Amino acid sequence: MGLSEGKRIYLSSPTMHGEEQQFVQEAFDTNWVAPLGPNVNALEQEMAAYTGCGYAAALSAGTAAIHLALKLAGVEQGDAVLVSDLTFSATCNPIAYEKAVPILIDSEPDTWNMSPVALRKALEEYPHAKAVICVHLYGTPAKLDEILEICKEYQVTLIEDAAESLSSTYKGKHTGTFGRIGIYSFNGNKIITTSGGGMLVSQEQDLVQKATFLATQARDPARHYQHSQIGYNYRMSNVTAGIGRGQLLHLEEHKKKKKELYQQYTAAFADLPDISMNPMNPDGDANNWLSCMTIRKGCLVTPNQIMDALDAKNIESRPIWKPMHLQPVFAECRFFKHTDEDISVGEDIFNRGLCLPSDIKNTSQDMDQIIQIVRGFFV
């Protein structure tokens, strides 16, 4: 039997180092297994120190963080919220929780993120929109200068969905720290994980305090259990925060390895005009959470063929996120395109793209195998 037979190559699976268990053990030793406790506080402080975000609230999921961000932005029933169209549904779902109205904004081709052109068009029609949620897709920073300027002009709150881009920077500053509110995710396949969890961050301490308050059932400061608002059970537990503290020690190392995978793919496909890698923002430094490729327009190879061929060798890959305007559940939403062409930028990327295995535990043999399978379609 060959060395790698029976082994699965993953898209992006958790990578643990040992320190995670020490922090978890501490939680057990001190019986801080209940929600909250020293690991939660420490993880918040360590994340704030690492990103420069100001203040941080550790939550049960990135989705919970987006939900609370909308509440902090004052989003109510019927309010327009402008949101990246090419993303995971978790970006968009919390808008529906609040019975607000998602307005979907196409991508631009340079970074695959929210198109400032489409954003401006949408705000001209919805000048009283309550919030903009901008995603940094696959870890690549969006065109933040342009987006911030437009948000300022229309006095609309920018929420950064940095779930995929923790450790990515734009002009030297961490993604997630540009908007009034930012969110990160520690879901299992993200660049670091707590097995499940998220964080809401802001430079405004009162906003983060409000988030923590809402996340702990909105309990008023009284001995008897008194509530003047509807709250949520969205806090992170002290056990999972321990995993996060151990992971955070290795975040830069994870980023470096992700970048190496992206560079290996880029070099391996450089001679093939039919393949392009997902674009980088020249003003940023991406974490390369997932390496993605697109197939040239007009080429007969399809993403499904490549995904099937990888799957046959027990190698995990994944389609590009299916744009929100193509989702049955969001089909009624207004959608603003980057150009007047029939097909939107996001749909075109979806049709021609796929996410390549980006697991930092991939060996060079694993990478050679993946590259050989993909190249086989084009040479």
Ligand SMILES: *Cc1c(COP(=O)(O)O)cnc(C)c1O
């Ligand atoms: C993973 C992800 C989320 C949701 O984070 P969870 O922690 O899984 O709730 C939100 N937005 C984007 C873009 C994501 O990739």
